[in-house]
Amino acid sequence: MRRILALAEGRFSPLKSKTANGAIVYLPNEVVAVVDSTKAGKTAQEVLGYGGNIPVVASLEEGFAFHPTDLLIGIAPTGGRLPEVWREWIKTAMRNKLNILSGLHTILSDDEELVQIAKENNVTITDWRKVPIEYEVVSKGNYRTRRAKTILTVGADCNIGKMTTMLEVYKVFRKRGLNSDFIGTGQTGIMISGKGIAVDAIISDYIAGSIEKCIDSSNAEGYDYIFVEGQGALTHQGYSGVTLGLMHGTMPDAMIMCVQPTRTHDDYGLPIPDLNRLIRLHEEVINIFRPTKVVGIGINSVGLTDEQSKVEAKKIEDNTGLPAIDAFRFGGEKLADALIQYLGRK
């Protein structure tokens, strides 16, 4: 069993350590400790509101006491370049026989010094953002002969709960004995599932082809339901191309739309579009090729009470005629029911 030490120095918090937090929620048996000297002595539960007794420690060396096998880079550096001190931590971890797990844009396994140290210590460096060359393929349109059903989350904006919603629904499918797979499309999703592709890091000609190849593998393994983690947003000025390529590589049988009721404007200061208009647009870009529908709404109710979240869900249900719920807070059952009903009907 992998034992993960999650590096989140200076940033361990609900919003600033997304990858570490994803590991804590979805790989709770693997994370043995979190490194953040500013929060040392607390537990994950105390810092995040979830994560139970996973301890926060002050240094790598304190973390080594928990016998980790892997160091997870659980935060992204400000400015995008790898800070010198992180580099030293990574080297120290490898010299202490820890594998490195990284979703950084800086590809660690392209760094000669780091590769040399990994070799000397017989440890591995995993770069989730490094796309293997065999995924640089143009889509073939294989959805036409695929046996499995594919389900994709889409959203009204970036960073709105697409991965989390998908994972919660996927968990329900598994619990119900449905033969289901999950394909990650960003570093956290890939870390959790152990499979997938960083679609935002691939050359643009290959967006659809790379995810299609992942789905083809999963289909060949015999899964009945393939859940694909959504990325970006069709209505996000910066990343819409990634999203549409992912949508057309997946050609989903069904979609879940993710929204945050309290978010009125996106990163660009642009208003979040009308929800029914968004749903129609997402359906139309697939319907040009094949039938599909948005069958439920995943709500991100950060900052709301449970009661407020339910009120918002009710409003959205009345507005769209679709089931709506915060699956992270209340579980994925309602959305799973909607999917099963819809996919069973097809």
Next chain:
Amino acid sequence: MRRILALAEGRFSPLKSKTANGAIVYLPNEVVAVVDSTKAGKTAQEVLGYGGNIPVVASLEEGFAFHPTDLLIGIAPTGGRLPEVWREWIKTAMRNKLNILSGLHTILSDDEELVQIAKENNVTITDWRKVPIEYEVVSKGNYRTRRAKTILTVGADCNIGKMTTMLEVYKVFRKRGLNSDFIGTGQTGIMISGKGIAVDAIISDYIAGSIEKCIDSSNAEGYDYIFVEGQGALTHQGYSGVTLGLMHGTMPDAMIMCVQPTRTHDDYGLPIPDLNRLIRLHEEVINIFRPTKVVGIGINSVGLTDEQSKVEAKKIEDNTGLPAIDAFRFGGEKLADALIQYLGRK
């Protein structure tokens, strides 16, 4: 003045030497000869139906007699890898003091041997598919403060006349004294205009940002109208992500839709969608952000007579209510008129 020797060995023809042909049409004063031993002795006009007296020669050496300054790789290798014999040709050309112009996926300027030979001979290697690192930027949403009007071609499929239509309309704008710029987004368009970015070769997070950066430069230079070459198709399973990223990086004030009346199915064997539905979809993905319209239809009437082309144009005009014409055959005036009328009205 650049004097181009266009390499099209074994492939010089209307359909198999796209980059060479683009140079012949749009840089007629620069192309001094075409190398294709299978067509040697003919003229471009005889092979393509255009291009006048540009001669086809049997070998590089015969081409050198025309005192070229640049060797243009005018075809793509089958299978994508650079054939050994082409490599020898490129080396021979550089040793004869020719610069190399390439739109290949294989980046020649990353090849140590070729770079060394270029250095020894004081010649340059231009790789249009190599995206400079400064274009790896996320879009900022600058369309909101842009002064210039942007015009983008979109299409019912790939390889349907988006670049050609745009260039014809751009030529009319220039002829009328309108202060207009043209930005290429594929190797041929970049070659012709001397500016632009290969959007299909950029990392997917940066599609919109890279083209926005090109437009920002052009806007800063004071152009009133910026024509952006379209790529792919919103309804093309493989490349739709590139197309949407390009659309959102451009955020066009107006679009021209390109169609080929005789084409009923795309590369994937999928039917070309209904034209009015296509127009609505293209408008909607921009209208989510800002007003825009498809204001005219560019027709690719390859294989049709002039008379048949006009009949098809009339049918499309009746069906869509928009002006339609084969601008390559009959000139860009009609579409230019439609653009000026629409952009003037805004």
